Amino acid sequence: MDKVHLQNNVFSYFNRLGDEIDWKRLSTPIEVHLTAKSEYLFQQGESAERLYFLHSGLVRYVSVSGEGKEFTQTFAKGPRIIGSTRSMVTRSPVLFGIQALEDSIITSYDWGEFYQQMRRDNAFLECYSHFLEEIFILKEERENTFVKDSAERRYLDFCVAFPDLKERIPQQYIASYIGITPVALSRIRQKLKLKNRL
Amino acid sequence: MDKVHLQNNVFSYFNRLGDEIDWKRLSTPIEVHLTAKSEYLFQQGESAERLYFLHSGLVRYVSVSGEGKEFTQTFAKGPRIIGSTRSMVTRSPVLFGIQALEDSIITSYDWGEFYQQMRRDNAFLECYSHFLEEIFILKEERENTFVKDSAERRYLDFCVAFPDLKERIPQQYIASYIGITPVALSRIRQKLKLKNRL
DNA sequence: TGAGGGAGTTAACCTAGGTTAATTTCATTT
């Protein structure tokens, strides 16, 4: 599990989105983070101007409201880029923390350096914009779901979108992902159970 | 108001995000749309794989739920890029229509051709990714607002985010932007009025 | 073995916002 090997994982992930990236440009050092279950990679409010890559494991993005209520923005399973685009780009504190739900292997680069070194590489930029397109589309879908759908519908959608996660993570996190309390989710599940009995 | 002039508007808008774009690459023809107040540039469900630019005027993005309820995703004032990133990128039907709230001058390019012609230009790609970063960040903020804030809070935020629009557009569209019914918005405004009397 | 302690369930009550419908206000057309 050396750094070279991990770095190659990251490269091949990027290469899947658009090939011929000239990785020789990249000299900024990779950093390794081993984040154990329930620990935080970084906390809300810190500055996390790094490009993180989740090699293996499972995390959630959690943000806490002024009144202290937790809200799960999303879940992410490796292998996958993670982190806060907003914080990287605007050089401002992150609006959410990243918590490991299972032991996770994560690496990171300083985004400022990474971007400066790679931004003249056309293949990289194209790949970066495809990544942005993708996360934008997901956010747009999520916006729609909150406005148009009931909590019950959102729960059913969650079960389709993350079929394996339903068993793997505590129910309260699912509730906070669909934007309701654990109590309300329990009620909904109860109702669904009765409905399917008929 | 000839096409050359309009095209220059679009170019200089892009150039503000990142200069030195080589516009000589671009040969796909620009198209002009004059969309009168309350008319649609395109309707939900159509294919709108074009890069639109709103030169002047005001529009809203409207999507209609299965039950026939309207929801306003956002408002856009010219000059600004408009359209559906999702539809452009995934070549799928748009999930919302664009309706003019005031007479608007809009131009468009076929996105497939535009992108093919410009994608080798580093300055353009960089500028495109900055655009994507920006719209992603806005969506993320909007996601947060729906989960964490009350409708009253969202209304107050709207008034700050679009100070001029409060007077310019019908209240029902504001309601549908913050995700509530016109009746509920009216109630909230009433409550705020009383509160500020004290 | 048994004593926490967190996660989920259930029930009772509360509240924000939805629904329907009546009323008013204002803008446009004739």
Added chain:
DNA sequence: AAATGAAATTAACCTAGGTTAACTCCCTCA
């Protein structure tokens, strides 16, 4: 000036989900 009609307000009633709290399962750890 009258007539139409859409937009906003208000009131009465309803419902989804929040809040609090009691109760039950585990699971862990001593």
